[in-house]
Amino acid sequence: MALLEVKNLGISFGGLRAVDEFSITIEKGQLYGLIGPNGAGKTTIFNMLTGVYKPTDGTIVLDGKNITGKNTIEINRAGIARTFQNIRLFKDMTVLDNVKVALHNHYKYSTFTGVFRLPRYFKLEKAMDAKALELLKVFELDDNASLLASGLPYGDQRKLEIARALATQPKLLLLDEPAAGMNPNETAELMDTIRFVRDNFDMTVLLIEHDMSLVSGICEKLSVLNFGQLLCEGKTAEVLKNPEVITAYLGE
Numbered sequence: 001m002a003l004l005e006v007k008n009l010g011i012s013f014g015g016l017r018a019v020d021e022f023s024i025t026i027e028k029g030q031l032y033g034l035i036g037p038n039g040a041g042k043t044t045i046f047n048m049l050t051g052v053y054k055p056t057d058g059t060i061v062l063d064g065k066n067i068t069g070k071n072t073i074e075i076n077r078a079g080i081a082r083t084f085q086n087i088r089l090f091k092d093m094t095v096l097d098n099v100k101v102a103l104h105n106h107y108k109y110s111t112f113t114g115v116f117r118l119p120r121y122f123k124l125e126k127a128m129d130a131k132a133l134e135l136l137k138v139f140e141l142d143d144n145a146s147l148l149a150s151g152l153p154y155g156d157q158r159k160l161e162i163a164r165a166l167a168t169q170p171k172l173l174l175l176d177e178p179a180a181g182m183n184p185n186e187t188a189e190l191m192d193t194i195r196f197v198r199d200n201f202d203m204t205v206l207l208i209e210h211d212m213s214l215v216s217g218i219c220e221k222l223s224v225l226n227f228g229q230l231l232c233e234g235k236t237a238e239v240l241k242n243p244e245v246i247t248a249y250l251g252e
């Protein structure tokens with residue numbers, strides 16, 4: 001069953017048509033890649049899917065619900081979470097608190113309860129600590145829960161960003177160049193992590209990536225974007241053999 005159905009999505013910035021007539025269907029549980037040359041419009045598509053930009057054309061349906069034009073908070077509540085090309089953690093907060101911030105949607109208490117430290121406050125804070133630690137354990141970050149996020153090695157910061165996105169309990173996880181800046185060992189470990197997340201969190205993943213080892217290693221399907229338009233889509237191995245894709249993106 002399709003989890004995400006995007007039809008004829010488009011956006012212009014002044015005279016620039018950054019994305020035009022873009023459509024994609026992602027089934028529940030799929031690991032799906034969005035690839036293409038620099039400036040092709042990939043991040044702009046993520047920004048439209050997450051409500052950062054409002055599309056000028058097209059529709060976005062998540063799990064049967066039309067979310068076109070909703071804001072970032074509404075879209076996160078509907079079930080889309082993301083990570084960013086340039087890591088955006090709360091660097092001066094602890095590893096644990098980075099995840100707890102994202103849990104707040106699901107553990108609510110009133111300002112009154114918080115300010116006066118009523119018993120419900122302590123109960124929910126304890127429950128959030130436990131849930132956050134459980135998530136950190138999945139990523140083997142629990143031993144560093146009390147460190148500042150800025151103190152983590154680069155690869156661990158990327159993992160923490162994924163843990164924080166998962167804390168919002170999404171249906172669809174968008175990863176924007178998760179392997180950027182990683183060495184081959186870290187990339188291989190990241191692939192295992194993404195597979196683990198898909199299998200153990202019943203997650204559907206759409207990722208943007210330039211690292212072809214990661215793309216061919218984990219993506220089941222690909223869409224290739226060129227100059228804002230869909231160049232081709234299909235099973236990963238077939239797409240990577242497509243002469244048009246080789247000319248436009250892969251070179252040689």
Ligand SMILES: Nc1ncnc2c1ncn2[C@@H]1O[C@H](COP(=O)(O)OP(=O)(O)OP(=O)(O)O)[C@@H](O)[C@H]1O
Pocket residue numbers: 013016018036037038039040041042043044045
């Ligand atoms: N807010 C904006 N205002 C004006 N132009 C923008 C804006 N956001 C993106 N663009 C333009 O839209 C086009 C697509 O950019 P985008 O960042 O989506 O590409 P990309 O495929 O993600 O590239 P990369 O692989 O380098 O990250 C570019 O020409 C970019 O300059």
